Amino acid sequence: MILLFTKKHTQFFIRREMELNKLIELKDLTKNFDDQQVLKGINLDIYENEFLTLLGPSGCGKTTTLRIIAGFEDPSGGQVLFNGIEISKIPPYRREVNTVFQKYALFPHLNVAENIAFGLKLKKMEPIIIKSKVERMLKMVGLEGFEKRDVTLLSGGQQQRVAIARALVNEPKVLLLDEPLGALDARIRKQMQFELKKIQREVGITFIYVTHDQEEALSMSDTVVVMNNGEIQQIGKPTDIYNEPENRFVASFIGESNIIEGIMIKDYLVEFDGFQFPCVDKGFEDNEKIEVVLRPEDLDIVEPEEAKIQGIVRNITFKGVHYEILIETQFRTYKIQTTDYAEVGRKVGLKFGPEDIHVMYPMGAY
Amino acid sequence: MKKKKSIFARFYVALCLVFFYLPILVTIIFSFNSSKSLTRFSGFSLRWYQELLTNTEISKAVYVSVTIAILATVISTALGTITAIGLSRSRKVIRELLMEVNNIPILNPDIVTAIGMMLLFSSIGLVKGYFTMLLAHIAFCTPYVITSVYPKVRNLDPNLANAAMDLGATPFQALWKVIVPMIKDGIFAGALLAFTMSFDDFVISYFVSGNGVKNISIIVYNMTKRINPTINALSALVILVIVVILILAQVWPKLKKSRLNRIPPRMRSFIAGAMVMLVIVALYQWGAVAKGERVLKVYNAGEYMDLSLLEDFQDEYHCTVIYETFESNEMMYTKLSAGESYDILIPSDYMIERLIKEDYLQYLDWDMIQNKGNLLENVLDHSYDPGNRYSCPYFWGTVGILYDKTVVDEEDLKQGWDLLINPKYKGNLYMYDSERDSFMIALKALGYSMNTTDPDEIQAAYEWLVNQRNIMEPIYAGDDVIDNMVSGNKAIAVVYSGDAAYIMSENPNLEYLTPSQGTNIWYDAMVIMRECSEQKLAHEFIDFMLREENAAANTLEVGYTSPVTAAYEEMVEGDYAEISAYIPDDSNPRSEIFRYQDPKVKALYAELWTKIKAEQS
Numbered sequence A: 001m002i003l004l005f006t007k008k009h010t011q012f013f014i015r016r017e018m019e020l021n022k023l024i025e026l027k028d029l030t031k032n033f034d035d036q037q038v039l040k041g042i043n044l045d046i047y048e049n050e051f052l053t054l055l056g057p058s059g060c061g062k063t064t065t066l067r068i069i070a071g072f073e074d075p076s077g078g079q080v081l082f083n084g085i086e087i088s089k090i091p092p093y094r095r096e097v098n099t100v101f102q103k104y105a106l107f108p109h110l111n112v113a114e115n116i117a118f119g120l121k122l123k124k125m126e127p128i129i130i131k132s133k134v135e136r137m138l139k140m141v142g143l144e145g146f147e148k149r150d151v152t153l154l155s156g157g158q159q160q161r162v163a164i165a166r167a168l169v170n171e172p173k174v175l176l177l178d179e180p181l182g183a184l185d186a187r188i189r190k191q192m193q194f195e196l197k198k199i200q201r202e203v204g205i206t207f208i209y210v211t212h213d214q215e216e217a218l219s220m221s222d223t224v225v226v227m228n229n230g231e232i233q234q235i236g237k238p239t240d241i242y243n244e245p246e247n248r249f250v251a252s253f254i255g256e257s258n259i260i261e262g263i264m265i266k267d268y269l270v271e272f273d274g275f276q277f278p279c280v281d282k283g284f285e286d287n288e289k290i291e292v293v294l295r296p297e298d299l300d301i302v303e304p305e306e307a308k309i310q311g312i313v314r315n316i317t318f319k320g321v322h323y324e325i326l327i328e329t330q331f332r333t334y335k336i337q338t339t340d341y342a343e344v345g346r347k348v349g350l351k352f353g354p355e356d357i358h359v360m361y362p363m364g365a366y
Numbered sequence B: 001m002k003k004k005k006s007i008f009a010r011f012y013v014a015l016c017l018v019f020f021y022l023p024i025l026v027t028i029i030f031s032f033n034s035s036k037s038l039t040r041f042s043g044f045s046l047r048w049y050q051e052l053l054t055n056t057e058i059s060k061a062v063y064v065s066v067t068i069a070i071l072a073t074v075i076s077t078a079l080g081t082i083t084a085i086g087l088s089r090s091r092k093v094i095r096e097l098l099m100e101v102n103n104i105p106i107l108n109p110d111i112v113t114a115i116g117m118m119l120l121f122s123s124i125g126l127v128k129g130y131f132t133m134l135l136a137h138i139a140f141c142t143p144y145v146i147t148s149v150y151p152k153v154r155n156l157d158p159n160l161a162n163a164a165m166d167l168g169a170t171p172f173q174a175l176w177k178v179i180v181p182m183i184k185d186g187i188f189a190g191a192l193l194a195f196t197m198s199f200d201d202f203v204i205s206y207f208v209s210g211n212g213v214k215n216i217s218i219i220v221y222n223m224t225k226r227i228n229p230t231i232n233a234l235s236a237l238v239i240l241v242i243v244v245i246l247i248l249a250q251v252w253p254k255l256k257k258s259r260l261n262r263i264p265p266r267m268r269s270f271i272a273g274a275m276v277m278l279v280i281v282a283l284y285q286w287g288a289v290a291k292g293e294r295v296l297k298v299y300n301a302g303e304y305m306d307l308s309l310l311e312d313f314q315d316e317y318h319c320t321v322i323y324e325t326f327e328s329n330e331m332m333y334t335k336l337s338a339g340e341s342y343d344i345l346i347p348s349d350y351m352i353e354r355l356i357k358e359d360y361l362q363y364l365d366w367d368m369i370q371n372k373g374n375l376l377e378n379v380l381d382h383s384y385d386p387g388n389r390y391s392c393p394y395f396w397g398t399v400g401i402l403y404d405k406t407v408v409d410e411e412d413l414k415q416g417w418d419l420l421i422n423p424k425y426k427g428n429l430y431m432y433d434s435e436r437d438s439f440m441i442a443l444k445a446l447g448y449s450m451n452t453t454d455p456d457e458i459q460a461a462y463e464w465l466v467n468q469r470n471i472m473e474p475i476y477a478g479d480d481v482i483d484n485m486v487s488g489n490k491a492i493a494v495v496y497s498g499d500a501a502y503i504m505s506e507n508p509n510l511e512y513l514t515p516s517q518g519t520n521i522w523y524d525a526m527v528i529m530r531e532c533s534e535q536k537l538a539h540e541f542i543d544f545m546l547r548e549e550n551a552a553a554n555t556l557e558v559g560y561t562s563p564v565t566a567a568y569e570e571m572v573e574g575d576y577a578e579i580s581a582y583i584p585d586d587s588n589p590r591s592e593i594f595r596y597q598d599p600k601v602k603a604l605y606a607e608l609w610t611k612i613k614a615e616q617s
Helices: A002-016 A062-070 A112-122 A127-140 A156-168 A186-203 A214-220 A238-243 A248-253 B002-031 B047-054 B056-088 B092-107 B110-123 B130-154 B159-166 B171-182 B184-199 B203-208 B216-226 B230-258 B263-291 B307-317 B329-337 B349-357 B370-374 B410-421 B435-445 B455-472 B480-486 B497-506 B535-546 B548-558 B565-573 B599-614
Strands: A022-033 A036-047 A051-055 A077-082 A097-100 A174-178 A206-211 A223-228 A231-236 A258-266 A269-272 A275-278 A288-294 A300-302 A309-318 A323-329 A333-338 A347-351 A358-360 B295-301 B320-326 B391-404 B429-432 B475-477 B492-496 B510-513 B521-528
Touching: A022 A062, A022 A206, A036 A062, A036 A206, A036 A231, A051 A062, A051 A214, A062 A097, A062 A174, A062 A206, A097 A156, A097 B159, A112 A127, A112 A156, A127 A156, A156 A174, A156 A186, A186 A206, A186 A214, A206 A214, A214 A238, A223 A238, A223 A248, A231 A238, A231 A248, A248 A258, A248 A288, A248 A358, A269 A288, A300 A333, A309 A333, A323 A347, B002 B230, B047 B056, B047 B230, B056 B092, B056 B130, B056 B171, B056 B184, B056 B216, B056 B230, B056 B263, B056 B307, B092 B130, B110 B130, B110 B203, B130 B184, B130 B203, B159 B171, B171 B184, B203 B216, B295 B535, B307 B320, B307 B535, B307 B548, B320 B329, B329 B349, B349 B521, B370 B535, B370 B548, B391 B410, B391 B435, B391 B497, B391 B535, B410 B435, B410 B455, B410 B492, B410 B510, B429 B435, B429 B480, B435 B455, B435 B599, B455 B599, B475 B480, B480 B492, B480 B497, B492 B497, B497 B510, B521 B535, B535 B548, B548 B565
Parallel strands: A051 A206, A051 A223, A097 A174, A174 A206, B295 B320, B429 B475, B429 B492
Antiparallel strands: A022 A036, A022 A077, A223 A231, A258 A269, A258 A288, A269 A275, A288 A358, A300 A347, A309 A323, A309 A347, A323 A333, B391 B492, B391 B510, B391 B521
16 A cells, blocks of 8 residues: 555655646546446546556556547546536536547548538537638648538548548637547657647646557657546656656556566665666665566677676567577566677677666565 | 341330320320220210319328328338437447347338237227328338438448537527538338338228228229229329429429528428418318218228219218228228227128127117118018118119120020020120129039039039139139120120129120029118117118119119119110119029128138139139
8 A cells, every 4th residue: 555655645746746737537437338347537637738548458447538638438437527617517528628539430321521510510600610620720730722612522631630620629728638649650659649749838738648558658758648548548748657657557458568576685685587776766674586688789798797687599580670580598588689790699788787677576566 | 236226125114104104194194084984985974083172082182191101201200310319329239139120110011000000909909090090191201211211321421510510600500500401301201101102001991090081092992993084084183283292393393493592491491381371271181071960981892982972971961971982892891890880880791690699780670760761572581681671671682694795695694693604705704803703603603502502502503613714714804894895805704783784884795694593683782780879860871772762863873783773773764774784683583692601611712713713724
């Protein structure tokens, strides 16, 4: 229990530096479908002007969380506060949020301009105002002159832009994006990531972004929330999530890792693979069982005598920027990413510094 | 090679077109016929269109058909669409179960649905009429709408409704602005299906309607006895409407594109207004019938009354007459046994005997019928109702042979019924497709009683009929005989004297023979049902029909022989002087009246008659 408190405290500490107002608070949110519990008590604060990503494998509850915020699902328990006011009973059409759907959900019977104007027309705005707002949106998403186009004939990327414009034109406080880039091919996805981030900066509102793509999450977000099995695993800045994964799930889901069971001898000293290594981690109990994460790109190949851990090169693959090398040691096979070449069969040493060692709690410890 | 193929293909297409459109073309052409025939064109005239416009029964029926079809379409389309959308969001088990259940009414034969609904409405005490017909139509149209809308809904992105609500649409707006436009093809197809199903439904409408509410199908069905080109005129107008709708359907999208934003809201409110008007007027119509001070329900055979008499009666006695018609005595009996009640029925002799036996009727109070003295002496006091305690004759006549004087030798007429097995006229005669009438002929030809229950005599009659079939190759026809004989298509036909009189008035080559071996003398008579609540009015109606001038108008219009002396004599001496069939020969002691038939004998007749017809080569 003390441990749990510490963790929460840390998160709070990390995010307090934004110095911004809380916009949405999820308190002990649960959701059951039939007998299955898909959300097991989600606690999450979302701030103004924040780009927050819910990241996790399919079925982890990230989309359900988003749909509860949008109002498409009722929570089974817990609260959703918007500016401090409980909104779980408010229907979606009265919430100040808008959504960009997974497959865009554009209205095929309406053209581009009509799709974007849909929400404004419902608000009975003057046609002239609608027209100018639609034009402004089209300009922002780079689709000027597309007003009369048939949405079903647009490319995936163009449809995506229309979906974003359709949502943003209503000037919501929060934009919800449910795997919006999932249906796009890799090149356009990269470009859209960049543009989404740009748009978010321009309009200056909160984006809540759902994805299973860790690279997308890390490159766009202010805050990443890693979820698994209906629970939040870690909340933090992308760099913290990557560099300081709190458990094996986060470590393995975010990037590639070598994960090794070990023992925390005392603060700043960890033991694994039969050796003791100095490290930068503290706050664990002495001799506590832990797991150590070594990112492949943090490992270097040296002459055998220069390192404690030694092994034999079993495989080497050229990946463009670097080589990926598999090294078989006494206890396990390590994965290494390096620009150095090492021929298969050669005996090598594995070198890493204290700051490359990330100590975390083993899976299921809490 | 290629050219040859295309000629063949064109020929094939042409053949299809001819097959599809020739009947329609014929219908339209004969709607302009100047005479009553449906098969012989004698000149151009708009007479039947005029008749159509002045015939209040038909225009009422058109009104009923159209309003019921529109209302049933709108309501069932709305219901079916909402159901389909709801179904697409239910659990799989419920969804599949409901789709199966939905198929049952579609696969169910109409007659089963019809009787089920009739019994349901009777048992919950709903007054049969416009409202019950509308309910039934909504019920049988909705499954078709569900079937055509559901697949469209299933193919929708489930997030579309969410997207609309996300953008601020209420659930209803999401439905109306997003879901409905996207499934409108399915809705339109469903609505079209519903409209056609409703518009041409006969079976269900016939059983669930009552109180004189009739749609076009019921009118046409009851008209078959004396089908006339009014129906062609009506059909032609319906075809015209369809063509106009089809053209509009082609042109409308183009019109819509050019003035997208202006017309729809106004059109929409106009259509909505028209719909509301329709409902109000329809309900008013329906209510008006129930509201009249005194109501008399009359149930008669189709095309068996001069309908202007009904209007005269209503004016004179300040009441409402609900006039319904049946196609056969048996059909009438089915309705009565299902609990339907009327004030006055006009069935045939043997059926009256049965109704008396089964206690459906009440005594007539002859003191209330002042015109009873107008009746012919010889139409009273017959075996079906001795002393006429229950019934007052309406029309009467015989069954005989109608023959073409220019074809049939006078010498052969002495053969009487055996003329029908004279090989000289092989393939040149119509028999009446009715087991009882056919057995009557055979039994009479053999010198037996037509009411016999002796199996040997019945067997002999059966053999006579089989023999006739083999020798003569007759055509077993229904009421189409009338038109065919008017056109002179065959030389000999077995017909009722009243029909014969009409046919002879149209075709002077024909003559009527009452065979010497005796025949069926029949009486159709007015009776009052036990449940009748308007005793006085019912008796006034009977009295009204016995008035000399009314009886004369009626017999002139229908062509059957009047039991009222003055009317009878007027016809015999006037319009029908040359027409022997109008004078039924009831002098022959060997002629008889049909008696109520024991069900076992009836079943035997039916079985043998089926055999006779089935083995016809």
